[in-house]
Amino acid sequence: MNISNFIARRYLFAKKSRNVINLISFISFLGLLVSAASLIIILSGFNGIQKYVEDVYGKFTAELYVYPKTGKYIKETDLIFQNLKETNEIHYFSKVIEGTALLKFENKWVTCVIKGVDPKTYNIKNWGENLLEGNALLKENGLKKILLGYGVQNELQIPFNENFSNPIKVFSISKEKKLSLQNKQSLNQNHLIFGGVYTVNPELDYSSAIVSYEVANEIFERKKGANYIEIFLKENEDLSRIKNYLTENNSSLVFKTHEENNQLIYAANDTEKWMVLAVLIFVLILSSFTIVASITMLIIDKKKDIKSLIALGANPNTIKKIFFKEGLMISYFGSLGGLLIGALICFMQIKFHFLKLENAAIDYWPVLVKSKDVLMLLVILFTTGFVSAYLPGKLLIRKLLHS
Structure with missing residues (x-):
């Protein structure tokens, strides 16, 4: 059994640890969930608009x-x-x-x-x-x-x-x-x-x-x-x-x-798409900082546990892995959950057209989920999650061990 995995899961899911640290962890998870869902929904919305424009102009235009x-x-x-x-x-x-x-x-x-x-x-x-x-x-x-x-x-x-x-x-x-x-x-x-x-x-x-x-x-x-x-x-x-x-x-x-031939139309759509994406990624980075805060507070709260583990023979790398893996779980559960929820909402819009448009050329908001967008978001989410989980364990644990 991997001891670092076991302890990380215990810290995250143990019923006896319902305190302010768990509340902050939940807020971090929720922030990542909403950010990831927003990213896939917004990107798919812009893709849908671009596809609709291509279809409309394509009926009337040459290659x-x-x-x-x-x-x-x-x-x-x-x-x-x-x-x-x-x-x-x-x-x-x-x-x-x-x-x-x-x-x-x-x-x-x-x-x-x-x-x-x-x-x-x-x-x-x-x-x-x-x-x-x-x-x-x-x-x-x-x-x-x-x-x-x-x-x-x-x-x-x-x-x-x-x-x-x-x-x-x-x-x-x-x-x-x-x-x-x-x-x-x-x-x-x-x-x-x-x-x-x-x-x-x-x-x-x-x-x-x-x-x-x-x-x-x-x-x-x-x-x-x-x-x-x-x-x-x-x-x-x-x-x-x-x-x-x-x-x-x-x-x-x-x-x-x-x-x-229609460069202005496509350029305007791409500019809006990437500007909105940049804002949402910035919000995602801010959400990731709450993981840094929650892991930092957890490390401080678990000083006695850390001393006990060291006394039992755990090495510094094992201690770092415990808190690193807890940060990864918060980050990856939030990111993957958000992407799944966002993709589900997009597919429901494609199937049922529940988001309507009034006084427009089309009755509903067009949506198109692209696999390359999903892969790009996975890379962004996992990278920010890795960094936010790695920093507190790397820096704070070393400081505690030295002290």
């Missing part, structure tokens, strides 16, 4: 984007188009024309960003799931159609009807006419049929509309080419390798992944 390094336009004659056609890992790519235009329906006006794409894009991304009404056909029976974000459609107050024939007027700045605020004829005008309503996220819902690539060429009077290119890869392809390959062969262009 890779191509932009001109200088200027605003990629010419049809650029080598990139030939490179994309010859790259087997690419499933499809779409030239995109994007610009700001003024939409009018009856007496309602709204400004929005019009995106012109190849209609095949939405078949690839199964984008019809984002439609509230209508379909993703941008051209049907010879009619040029426009899809509106939910907010744009709401501002124009357009009632949906499959046989709807009253067109939406699209005004854009003409390259061939002199702009005049008094004469709307100086603007380029196009008439489009309302084809449907989509919802992606509040930012896009209230500021965007979608037309075919050909119609966008007419609206903005562009020749062949694109403002940027969207690239869709085949399944399980190495995005980083393909990006590097295309970059090496097209030095005049800039290539961005989906995450890089």
